[in-house]
Amino acid sequence: MHELSELPQLLTALPTSVVELGKLFDEAGYEISLVGGPVRDLFLGRISPDLDFTTNARPDDILRVIEGWADATWDVGREFGTIAFRRGKDQFEVTTYRADAYDGDSRKPIVAFGDRLEDDLVRRDFTMNAMALRLPALELVDPYGGLKDVRASRVMTPGTPEVSFTDDPLRMMRAARFTSQLGVDLAPEVEQAMTDMADQINRISRERVRDEIIKTIVGDYPRKGVDVLVRSGLADHVxxxxxxxxxxxxxxxxxxxxxxxxxxxxxxxxxxxxxxxxxxxxxxxxxxxxxxxxxxxxxxxxxxxxxxxxxxxxxxxxxxxxxxxxxxxxxxxxxxxxxxxxxxxxxxxxxxxxxxxxxxxxxxxxxxxxxxxxxxxxxxxxxxxxxxxxxxxxxxxxxxxxxxxxxxxxxxxxxxxxVRPDLDGKQIMEILGIKPGPEVGQAYKFLLEHRLDNGPVSPEEAAELLNTWWSERS
Structure with missing residues (x-):
């Protein structure tokens, strides 16, 4: 765990292209910040494989800014405001400030683009993911106490857990996943809200639930994550x-x-x-x-x-x-x-x-x-x-x-x-003088059982066994 005073040293772990990207957007008149997991991981002493950014630029604007700088771009969710691209070995995802919510019945989020970083951060799942690093100034933005919760190894939501989980019930599964991946604990009010709202997970598609279960199971602390699912009542549904x-x-x-x-x-x-x-x-x-x-x-x-x-x-x-x-x-x-x-x-x-x-x-x-x-x-x-x-x-x-x-x-x-029978299908047909059909499969099974029971035999012995079986069967 690292202190805020150590931030300049921690930033050396980031690719130089991160600051370059910040300057591009700044010169074009847009805001851009490194956000979420990569910022959290800086303070956990981890190197995040993902580089996620948020900006007030709309998707078309993002494409214009990176034109000629990015080596390749691809569409990973333009309708949600996300543009992905690569420069050299580094891969980036830049998403327009947004607010995801569920309408109460649908399993798909409603997306609205925003204009302020702070409004974007409050819509994120947990405080430790609601920190941002403004570029190119490298200024930490932490309006909801994410760094404090990182230091306390605690999962807390930027707003009230009830509002957060109503907006996106899958966040309850993510809370369990975080305990498995990072070894952190749930804030009492988060666990209480999960317990009270566990049935809301049924609003989420089975595929998205499955993906969170996989991430929980393969975490560094899987026992902890599973126990959260059971303790909260989420496991009753999933x-x-x-x-x-x-x-x-x-x-x-x-x-x-x-x-x-x-x-x-x-x-x-x-x-x-x-x-x-x-x-x-x-x-x-x-x-x-x-x-x-x-x-x-x-x-x-x-x-x-x-x-x-x-x-x-x-x-x-x-x-x-x-x-x-x-x-x-x-x-x-x-x-x-x-x-x-x-x-x-x-x-x-x-x-x-x-x-x-x-x-x-x-x-x-x-x-x-x-x-x-x-x-x-x-x-x-x-x-x-x-x-x-x-x-x-x-x-x-x-x-x-x-x-x-x-x-x-x-x-x-x-x-x-x-382990295979000592004769293959072609040999079986030649020895018995039969054509392809169920009898070949039955003969194959007989020889496999003999092989498992007695070990390998020579082709001549196998042929003799096969003929004896066939005559007795006939």
């Missing part, structure tokens, strides 16, 4: 399966707190991500969201047994279906939805390995079922251990170490990542 993990208190403590367990698994999964060169580069949304959702099938499957124990039979299968349904409602793409749901479905597959051990066949099937998700499944399974019993935790870790070693050994022997 991730009700996560809210439902708060099972009523079990006075006999026959099962752990499923909600807190899920948050811990999310946190531990994030810690197990690799660097950019590793098998699961972080932040990895698929792994993290699977960690959060892995037990969402438990509320529907909880059963108190006659022995006094509590069971959650088939919660993995139920959870996978619930996860897939929720992600489809939030308009996630098919591949991401399929991957997350598959991890939820597979997260219990490992348990029992340490007690009974697995045959080579079972290890092959584990790898085959996980497919390209294997490295994520390794991390999800390891992160699912939250027991305080050290001996139990060590036993599970040892068992999974052993499983990974066996996978590595079999992979070296058998090219396990690309």
């Amino acid at each position: 991730l009700p399966e996560v809210s439902a993990l708060q099972l009523e208190t079990d006075e006999h403590h026959r099962h752990k707190d499923v909600y807190q367990h899920s948050l811990q698994v999310l946190e531990q999964a994030a810690d197990l991500e690799s660097d950019a060169e590793g098998p699961v580069p972080g932040p990895d949304f698929v792994l993290r969201f699977a960690a959060l959702m892995h037990d969402v099938g438990k509320p529907a499957t909880r059963k108190f047994e006659s022995t006094g124990a509590v069971s959650f039979r088939h919660h993995d299968m139920v959870g996978a279906k619930l996860t897939k349904k929720r992600m489809r409602e939030l308009r996630f793409d098919n591949e991401t939805t399929k991957d997350v749901a598959r991890l939820v479905e597979l997260h219990m597959r490992f348990y029992g390995y340490g007690d009974a051990g697995w045959t080579d066949s079972a290890v092959r099937r584990y790898v085959n079922d996980a497919g390209p998700l294997l490295e994520r499944l390794h991390r999800l399974t390891r992160s699912d251990v939250t027991t305080r019993n050290r001996r139990k935790a060590e036993r599970l870790a040892f068992a999974y170490d052993d499983l990974e070693q066996r996978i590595a050994a079999l992979r070296e022997q058998e090219e396990l990542d690309a």
Whole structure:
């Protein structure tokens, strides 16, 4: 965290083209300021990848000012007053002073251009984003105490939270996202307004809600962000399966707190991500969201047994279906939805390995079922251990170490990542003298099952097995 007196030193982190841009607009008779995240990040000691500016110039005026200076321009939202362009390696977005609001029913904002910087800043989501740096003078403009809130690690709105969230209910999701990205806390009045107005999030399109959920999950403090969503009641509307993990208190403590367990698994999964060169580069949304959702099938499957124990039979299968349904409602793409749901479905597959051990066949099937998700499944399974019993935790870790070693050994022997039958479709048709059709697929499946159970065989042995299967089938 940096003091205002350090601002001149902090400004050296900005590209020189920022001041050049300020001079262009000043000479043309317009105001322009660096605004929002880049200004906030200066005081957080972070370098923002985005350079956002605001001006009293209208979109056509902006284009005239940068003509000949910008190397390229493109339209990212001209109807909203935004012009994007590039100079050298630096990319800029300049937006006309504006005020976004919702009419109370529509999911799309109404846009009106403004003339004063202060009027533009009051319409921004949070005070820490309502600071501006006037150019080319490099004067800090902070009418709503953003720097004070940055220093206090606090999320507060420029006006009252109720007015801010009425103007744009998505700001409630952004508040949760900020706690995840920056590790900050909500001002009490902000959290209260979110709690009182949580149902207003239903005015916002599912796609925009989805994007905020993704940003929250991949933040540096995802547990904090998710807890804000649940605590405020927003999750009741956007991730009700996560809210439902708060099972009523079990006075006999026959099962752990499923909600807190899920948050811990999310946190531990994030810690197990690799660097950019590793098998699961972080932040990895698929792994993290699977960690959060892995037990969402438990509320529907909880059963108190006659022995006094509590069971959650088939919660993995139920959870996978619930996860897939929720992600489809939030308009996630098919591949991401399929991957997350598959991890939820597979997260219990490992348990029992340490007690009974697995045959080579079972290890092959584990790898085959996980497919390209294997490295994520390794991390999800390891992160699912939250027991305080050290001996139990060590036993599970040892068992999974052993499983990974066996996978590595079999992979070296058998090219396990690309398990295929020992004969392909063309060979199957030639040996059996059949044409393309369902029988080829059935034969292929038979040989794949044999390969998984027994490992690879020679083409001659595979042909003999195939002929025997075919004659018995006939």
